[in-house]
Amino acid sequence: MxxxxxxxxxxxxxxxxxxxxxxxxxxxxxxxxxxxxxxxxxxxxxxxxxxxxxxxxxxxxxxxxxxxxxxxxxxxxxxxxxxxxxxxxxxxxxxxxxxxxxxxxxxxxxxxxxxxYGHDHDSIFAGLRRLERGAPTTRGEADALLAEHVDERPTRLFLATNLERDEQAEGLRLRIGLDEIEGDYDAIMxxxxxxxxxxxxxxxxxxxxxxxxxxxxxxxxxxxxxxxxxxxxxxxxxxxxxxxxxxxxxxxxxxxxxx
The missing domain is CATH 3.40.50.1820 (Alpha/Beta hydrolase fold, catalytic domain)
Structure with a gap:
């Protein structure tokens, strides 16, 4: 479907x-x-x-x-x-x-x-999972969490476009289906x-x-x-x-x- x-x-x-x-x-x-x-x-x-x-x-x-x-x-x-x-x-x-x-x-x-292609997104997935656990309230906090795994600032800025305001949690959350993407990563490659x-x-x-x-x-x-x-x-x-x-x-x- x-x-x-x-x-x-x-x-x-x-x-x-x-x-x-x-x-x-x-x-x-x-x-x-x-x-x-x-x-x-x-x-x-x-x-x-x-x-x-x-x-x-x-x-x-x-x-x-x-x-x-x-x-x-x-x-x-x-x-x-x-x-x-x-x-x-x-x-x-x-x-x-x-x-x-x-x-x-x-x-x-x-x-x-x-x-x-080979697998080369391990650090990116790790950074996104860190965002999930860290529950940032500002984009500055989000960038700091991503930086624990992703060195390149342009890449972090790109990944941060997937954040949106979660009014109920009063913070930022990822809008992507990270479980679904990571779970079928082999198909993407x-x-x-x-x-x-x-x-x-x-x-x-x-x-x-x-x-x-x-x-x-x-x-x-x-x-x-x-x-x-x-x-x-x-x-x-x-x-x-x-x-x-x-x-x-x-x-x-x-x-x-x-x-």
Whole structure:
């Protein structure tokens, strides 16, 4: 049974751009980009299951998350869309493109390859669990708790976007389904769902300082995304936040070419 995803919909005409965040992100992380894109096109940004304001349910497999996204498009009467996904969200949109290619006008994949990855979020999960136990009342307290396990301040600031005010407890609480995410972490690290290649127009944007799409991965990437155009930005994994203007320019140029 697909999950009814929370989403932002700017409205407008034409084929929409659907934006899908990465692990522990949300549609809210993309608001500055949405503000720009909405000037020229309809934008739909989603909260994936167990993220943002969407329901908490068991299962983080890519087939299930692809079905969630397709069900949302059905509810919005969107027959075809440009799909943009970052990191885990990139695997979600690749899954949709493989499972339902007729629904995809074009594919934009931000800093992820269609492959399995190793486990490397142990410190992040430990920091989030520390937040749960610590029950912070201010964002300063929350940052101090996260810092016990997460050294990088930009990463802590990103994780803190998952905090919301709990009026009953008079403090801050995590809005993500942490039990569900951590419990099915293996599925998140796995390959996208579906088989074969997506042969439609595709843009892959990677960060030069990221290890998620290395040169060694490109032959395997092109087996799944044979039409992929590759753009490399001077950035790490969160390239859309580190180089917002360059990221916007790459996406806009590609969409203008395929529209």
């Amino acid at each position: 697909p999950v009814a995803l929370n989403h932002i919909d700017t409205g407008g005409e034409g084929v929409p751009l659907v934006v899908v965040h990465g692990l522990l992100g949300s549609a809210d992380n993309w608001r500055s980009h949405i503000k720009k894109w909405r000037e020229s096109r309809r934008v739909i940004a989603v909260d994936l299951r167990n993220h943002g304001r969407s329901p908490h349910v068991e299962g983080m497999g890519y087939e299930a998350m692809a079905e969630d996204l397709l069900a949302l498009l059905d509810r919005l009467d969107v027959q075809k869309a440009h799909l943009l996904g970052h990191s885990m969200g990139g695997k979600v949109v690749i899954s949709v493109a493989r499972l339902a290619p007729s629904r995809v006008a074009s594919l934009i994949v931000a800093d992820i390859a269609p492959r399995a 796995a390959e996208p769902a579906g088989e074969g290649a997506f042969t439609g127009p595709t843009l892959v944007v990677r960060g030069s300082r990221s290890r998620y799409v290395t040169d060694e991965m490109l032959p395997a990437l092109r087996e799944v995304l044979p039409e992929a155009e590759l753009v490399t930005l001077e950035a790490g994994h969160w390239l859309h936040a580190e180089q917002p203007e360059a990221f916007q320019a790459a996406v806009n140029r590609f969409l203008d070419e395929v529209s």
